[in-house]
Amino acid sequence: MKFLHTADWHVGKVLRGRSRADEHAAVLRELVELARAEDVDAVIVAGDVFDTAAPTPPSQALVMQTLMALREGGREVVVLAGNHDDPRLLDVYRPVLGTLGVHVVGRFRRPADGGVVSWTTRAGEDVRLAAMPFLSHRYVVRAVEALSDTPDQHNRSYADRFAHLARALTAGFGDDTVNLVAAHGTLPGGKMGGGEREAQTIFSYYFEATAFPPTTQYAALGHLHRRQQMPGPCPIWYSGAPIAVDFGEEANTPGALLVTVEPGRPAQVREVAFGGARELRTVRGSLDELAARAEEFGDAWLRVVVAEKPRAGLADRVREILPNALTVDIDEDFRPTTATRRATTAEGAPRTPRDLFRDYLAQSGRSDERVVALFDRLYDEITEAGGGEG
Incomplete structure (x- = not known):
């Protein structure tokens, strides 16, 4: 049988x-x-x-x-x-x-x-x-x-x-x-x-x-x-x-x-x-390295580990280079260490949401003036509607 x-x-x-x-x-x-x-x-x-x-x-x-x-x-x-x-x-x-x-x-x-x-x-x-x-x-x-x-x-x-x-x-x-x-x-x-x-x-x-x-x-x-x-x-x-x-x-x-x-x-x-399914691959490298190897990956579904500091728009840039990228992660060596966030300024005054947001971006390695500007605009709209920061 x-x-x-x-x-x-x-x-x-x-x-x-x-x-x-x-x-x-x-x-x-x-x-x-x-x-x-x-x-x-x-x-x-x-x-x-x-x-x-x-x-x-x-x-x-x-x-x-x-x-x-x-x-x-x-x-x-x-x-x-x-x-x-x-x-x-x-x-x-x-x-x-x-x-x-x-x-x-x-x-x-x-x-x-x-x-x-x-x-x-x-x-x-x-x-x-x-x-x-x-x-x-x-x-x-x-x-x-x-x-x-x-x-x-x-x-x-x-x-x-x-x-x-x-x-x-x-x-x-x-x-x-x-x-x-x-x-x-x-x-x-x-x-x-x-x-x-x-x-x-x-x-x-x-x-x-x-x-x-x-x-x-x-x-x-x-x-x-x-x-x-x-x-x-x-x-x-x-x-x-x-x-x-x-x-x-x-x-x-x-x-x-x-x-x-x-x-x-x-x-x-x-x-x-069997060979009918698409390959799954984890690939690593900088944006330039990934772009140079793009043809090598064929039609495989990709998990991409980027060897660059995190920043706004990085995942979108990866997907422009590699359209089959299903997940985008930051390489451990490029992830910022977590710092304790201060609740007050050096002078002892309470830190505002603007200050805390900027601290977060700096500590996480995501500083980007475009993101800061969007936050400020949103924050202004909310506080104006609610009657101020207090």
């Missing part, structure tokens, strides 16, 4: 106010073309298909079109909810997409009610896939009770409960079947890609690799955006995201995993890189 493992699409992601819809469409086309070229039997999407719990209609349309394209030719497609997805929304799609052969799992389910997805490949191999969507602390106890019919101790850790759920969903794994797990969450030791939600990647949300039994031939994980293999009792991989979602992910190689597996043997994994 051959299948694709992908996750963390984050369709609908906006980067510093810039839409990335065209980039998402391009990388998802690459995914569909890869499925066709490799003639895979199945595709596993391990969560975070959307960037927000309330995706826009265009985002929903792109995801639906991609899932149907992946399904063509009779491929099995399994989609989990991630921490960015609304599991209720995915469960709304579940009945309709299910009739079309796309298995959607928004919330934890019993094995016989969609928690375990089963099918037979074209080669006659029986497949069992345990589907474990993202589970928040709010619902973890409820999920365990739903699967076990017994009250759960509320002081048990998240990892213990996750392992309890994994045991229930993998109990039917056999020696003569292809046994897979798909899950969305964090394993200890995993390297973050840079764009994950910190609050849902901390220790209290960890689960252990030992939750997956040795009979598992491959565990397809989502949530960490960097593609990586994790140690454990079976092959465990994060596919990584097909697109770098923020500047913290510049060093990642977006793509997917192509997996080959047969009953009784560990899976074989091949990494596939």
